[in-house]
Amino acid sequence: MAKRNTYNEDESLTTHFNWHDYARLGHYLRPYRWRLLLVLFTIVIGNIAVVLGPFLMKVAIDTAIPNRDMALIWTLSGIFLASLCIAFTCFRYRIWAITEIGQNLLIDMRTDLFTHLQELPFAYFDSRPHGKILIRVVNYINTLSDLLANGLVNLISDIISVIVTLIFMFTISWRLTLDSLVLIPILILWAYVIQKKQRRAFRQLSNKQSNLNAYIHESIAGIKVTQGFAQEQSTIQHFDQVADDNRDAYMQAVKIQYALSPGVQNISTMTTALIYFIGIQQLGVVVSTGTLIAFIGYINNFWNPVINIGNFYNDLITATAYLERIFETMDERPQIQDAPDAFALPPIKGDVRFNNVSFRYDDEGPLTLSDVSFHAQAGETIALVGPTGAGKTTIINLLSRFYNVTAGTITIDNINLQQVTLDSLRQQMGVMQQDTFLFSGTIMDNIRYGRLDATDDEVQQAAKIAHADDFIRSLPSGYQSMIQEHGDSLSAGQRQLLAFARVLLADPRILILDEATAAIDTKTEALLQAGLNELLKGRTSFIVAHRLSTIQHADQILVVNHGQIVEAGRHEQLMAQHGEYYQLYESQYQMLQAQD
Template sequence: MARNKYDEDEELGTPFSWAYTKRLLSYVVPYKKEMIATLIVMLISSISTLLGPYLVMIAMDTNIPNKDVKGLIIVCIIFFITIIVSAWCMKYRIKTMTYVGQEVVKNIRTDIFNHLQKLPFSYYDSRPHGKILVRVVNYVNSLSDLLSNGLINLLTDLFSIFVIVGFMVFISPRLTLICMIGMPILAIIVALLARIQRRTSQAYSNKQSNLNAYIQESISGMKVTQAFAREEANAENFRTVSGETRSTWIKFVRTQLLLWPAIENTSVFTVALVYLIGVRSIGESITIGTLIAFVGYIWRFWNPIVNISNFYNTLIMAMAYLERIFETLDEPVNIANLPDAYEISEIEGHVQFKDVLFKYEDEDREILKNVSFNVNAGETIALVGPTGAGKTTIINLLSRFYDVTSGEVLVDGNNIRNVTLDSLRKQMGVMLQDTFIFSGNILDNIRYGKLDATEEEIINAAKAVKAHDFIVNLKDGYNTEVNERGSRLSVGQRQLISFARALLADPKILILDEATSSIDTKTEQALQEGLDRLLKGRTSFVIAHRLSTIKNATRIMVINDGQIIEQGSHDELMNIKGEYYELYTSQYEMVKAV
């Protein structure tokens, strides 16, 4: 399957749409009471702040010339009250909107994580995990400031502009018209910059995603890097990827900074023009207090314009992230319950493959070619064959990690596409070739297969697979803490823990993919005794390259080039001296030579 790499930019599958903003607002709706309350508070704060220049005009044009001390004191008290009110309103906004913003971020991240858990394996096969991680963490975090402050500030600033213009018109309609001269020019500049800013923000999000993917890949493969002394070569790759990220960031910031000088120059130009005309008109139609108050409102008029431009820049960047976030949320869940899916009752373990054909969506090569077989409940089926023959694909289709391209997979006569995933998978125990140990203690790692299991049940499962002896010899026994992927344990120990996890669930169908590949011969012999007891009475599918471990299987299927070319018991296949005979004897000769 084609796989996007750390040095390949991801192409968005859908064009930009302002509907993303509407979807983002849908996350805000549950907090509309807090938003409305904060908006009202901020409007009060805006009015309080905007009274300042008007109070100064009254003091200079009326109270001071008339030596009205009492009136001046009243104006000062009102001015002081507006400062107190504005400060309290600001505190309320910070507290409330920080809470709302973080709640929305949490909800978006939760939705992404829940959706990721439903996506099929094919999604993870086609992209580096670092590029998925950056969407869940970095991109969602980038929305925090927009949600905590941006929306309320935008509404408050828009309200402030209308109030300020109202004060300006009330004070001097003529000067107000002069002040508005720069607005058409500013609108043209914003329109020209919009497309460039979106393009550069998308480029930066691509490079940021690539950088995160390379870091994640490098950390995961650190042992291989050091084993092959690849540190210098990897450092050079990192410098290249990091340099590209830096370059695109500089380009994006450069386009962002083009807006601020435009606003600043326009504002200075209009203020200078107002001063020029206003000073010439003093004594005729304009008083000194009027001019001072009007200039005060001009600066206050341009402040929200600057704030809105900053919000616009934040929004452009957030839109680049929103496109990625919602693209992930819109990723189709191909492996899902059908509308009329039903829960399968307790199964016996009868499995059928009927003319199953499978290939990946973007490939023409058929992985399985019209595979058919019938397995009775309680049988142990061993799948053998060369790497890439289709063995793991068979068990992936049985577990419905992928859907068949054509044909049917039946369990107890039920087409597994017609039953709910939970009811099917809860009756299966799967130990995949890639053993995964979660961070935590060994007890919880084994309990992962059955969350309500008692400690006694966990220990019994560990004993059955011969994991108990090495666990009790660890420093804290079953309470020993292991880090992510269990790197402090040997590969064989990790496989035994994973095997105990699968068996604890007491599945009706047990799937083992190379379950004993990393276990030493002595442990394997002991494990085989436990397996013989545990496999009895349940349907089992075992993939093994070490053919000595599957001699007791009910039936052995030899897979090659996506087809079953031989099947039968060990003795039957040895007698016909076909592919299995060649595989077994070659392994036997190799062991004998050692």
């Protein structure tokens, strides 16, 4: 199997982040471009309304009040009141529109990521804790949603505000405007110094957040084992360590993040003091009282959005760590995908051939299967037996193309599986995995998952063949009984019976049963075997079983060991050879005798 990253192991990025990748985010803004243009128009109008205030104040102080022009004062007051109403209306619309766009962006991006996860192979999920995948779909997307919508549009609003303010400032006094910009280079240098440290700190924080989420997910999934072995205290100690690491990383990241804001605030205060100093020296000569008061107002209008832009830059650096993880997942290429010239597999008879098939999970790892060849004619039942880890489940996973072969070919009706589409292949196969999984919902819905257009009668008929109907009807709500997550409210045997009914409902041409009767008691197994005998007629079936008594009537029994087929034949033939199959059978028989 692929090397698995664990909850206490930091993930390393396979590629360096490229700032040009931020252009990819435009894909999510494009569907809302007209709404955004309307928002931007509203922002321009609102900003103009806001910056009118100091200009009106200048006119009032320099012209209307000295001349006692009450008509002009009333006119200026009316314009000022109207500008406040316009600014309030524009601001309210902007908040509402941006919130809606932000939520739509959240859905779009999360849907793309979730859809991509459906296409990734088993190897991707085998190689990392599911909690580390979950945090990317939920937490990281939430962080980016606010950045893409509210943060981005606010950035544009602040830039427009700065431009409009500068226009008014240059109109009033170009000398004071240039004086107020003299400290900008210091701000740029300050931001440049801390941005690299901030990005590294938040990348480390994303690692620790991912580790914490993975440990919580793993601990909840294994709570029965924890309590069964009375290891609650040990689990809490591990949690405390992971949580402490997350806290330390957070504090370090925040310490660097908030280093920018005080710098901007100090530069803003120094600029205001500088303008007061210069303006008072020139008061009455170059600068009028109204001009100085208006300019101080514009200084605030200028630096407030600059501070916001600095905060957005902070958020941008912070979000980069999360964006890297999301793009890393989106850029993960599915190893199992349709070839460019793939075609739909026509209705099959079920003739299966493995031709010198070899397989390894890792490119540099050992071979799990080595030169495996066999032929299953249409309608035959093939049993795969052997010790744990011999390669039995790997064979059926390759047949379903959950993995691609390393060497050799697999054909169905003489058609290479690599040449057909995955959907057309798997729609004609029914697979019951070794680990039974049931979804939250009703029993009826879980069985119908095998064929979504099946009627209630067809669902119930499949359950009867699987001998699940009796226990289902004994439940208070029958087929409408709700199943808890993973089906924990049912016994292991009941879960397998439901999963078996789900496969039966799909009515596949090729049936794959991986340890289908492992958790079923002897009485239930005898009932199920009768249904199986009817089910297996007319279709090609592959059965992986440790209970050799269940596969004695198979057309072929393949004994797998060390990734190779070491024996093949019917039950009687293999027993006569006194080889590995004979030893497996005899050891099981003696074990059952001892239990009796």
